[in-house]
Amino acid sequence: MPLLELTDVRTGYGSLPVLHGISFAVEQGELAVMLGLNGAGKSTTMMAIAGLLKTWSGSISFEDASVGRLDTAKRVQRGIVLVPEGRRVFPALSVTVNLRLGAWVRRRDRKALKERMEKVFEYFPRLAERRNQLAGTMSGGEQQMLAVGRGLMADPKLLLIDEASLGLAPKTAQELFQTVKQISKTGVTVIMVEQNAGALDVADRAFIMEKGTLIFQGAGDEELKATDLRAAYLG
């Protein structure tokens, strides 16, 4: 039974269709990478899963229950958390407060919150060093770490990360991919949307999108290696 399953999902902005019937599934514990050029519909897919964008038709099921009609807050409670494109940290609040607010839906359990924050600091020691710094004064890479860390604070079952490597130096991007791999090994299912094909190095499953449709999906080392994904992605 897949953790997340999209069936023939169509949506768009206003009357402009962007997704033309997307179907795919992701298994529990997998790290999936979704590649595609600008405008392919990757972020739109993430927004539809997170509930920021209503679907026009089709279904989204999570843990075998339909979530397509739930608002974003309810989906976060179920364990679907999106780390948005462009980081969107709270610029005038400290690192610690940013993380604390990420745990909003689980804020009652203070002990667990503290433990998760320590875990985030383990993944990203730089954040621990800067815990009292205002998020808006940090570098792009540090803000991206904070955005992922804030997502983890909600204790997600499914973590959606939209274009984490955008604007980062290649080395920083690779380090981030490795950390995401570590996170996925703890049992958190991850979908990473990327334009950087380097993310394929850590992927268990890959999707390639073009013009609002999926043009490739495959899983497992052999299948991913057998297909020249980089060539397919770059057309």
Next chain:
Amino acid sequence: MKQFLVLGVINGAVYGLLATGLVLVYKGARVFNFAQAEFGTVAAFFAYWLIEKQHLPYWAGDLLAILGIAIVGFLVERLIVRPLFTAPRVTLLVATAGVALVLIQLQFIIVGANAVQIGPALRGIGVNILDVVVSPQRLLIFGVLVILGLGMGYFFSRTDLGLAVLATSQEPVATELAGIGTRRMSSFIWTFAAVLGGIAGVLLAPTGALFPGFMTITDLLPAFTAAVVGGITSLPGAFLGGLLIGITQGLGEFYFGSSTIVRGAANLLVFAVLVLVLLVRPKGLIGREA
């Protein structure tokens, strides 16, 4: 002069309270709320009706008046602000002016144009501060405002809800994605702003005559100036701005109050401060979001 200074600080604290409400709504909805001072006037009339007409004890009348204005603030958000959630901000701006006008008209219809008065909550001989005799009512106002200021400082820096309000104003999309829910926050922000206006209203009510729209006429502009001077997005800045404007007004009254050549010189001085701050430090005294 000391007398004008002490009174200036007390008036300034009231402006600061209204300005804090203005800043809160500005942060949450990116709009200047023309109805902010009317939240105060309506609460003052509620208090008048409960205390003078229904003979409730002072504290009960004031508490119920604040509760009443909280409901008004909640309804304004639900019925007017929320349907305009995605509308251009200028539309919402005009809508808040509409709310103020409707509230003033309702006061004319229900209470009439004649001024009414509430007796002071505390009677007795004034207290001597810096050789100035301050009435117990004004001391009460100041005491409540100081406690409220400290309470708000704690609320917005330590509590989950207070921090969530700040987060909503900085990054609405991320707030939504954290499961906080910007619409629920909007309800809270407008209700809270109405309560702040209401507290200013019930505190000011016994110090002068109540007539329809009195706080919009006398307090909205100084409060707006205080908010801008403080940096428009800074809550502590708004409170400090209020104190500064109150003191400026007090000094204006002292030096030019009796002048028949320049009438309203104290208010003129307030605007001079506004222009000066905008020229020298356009970001306001505390030029960062807080």
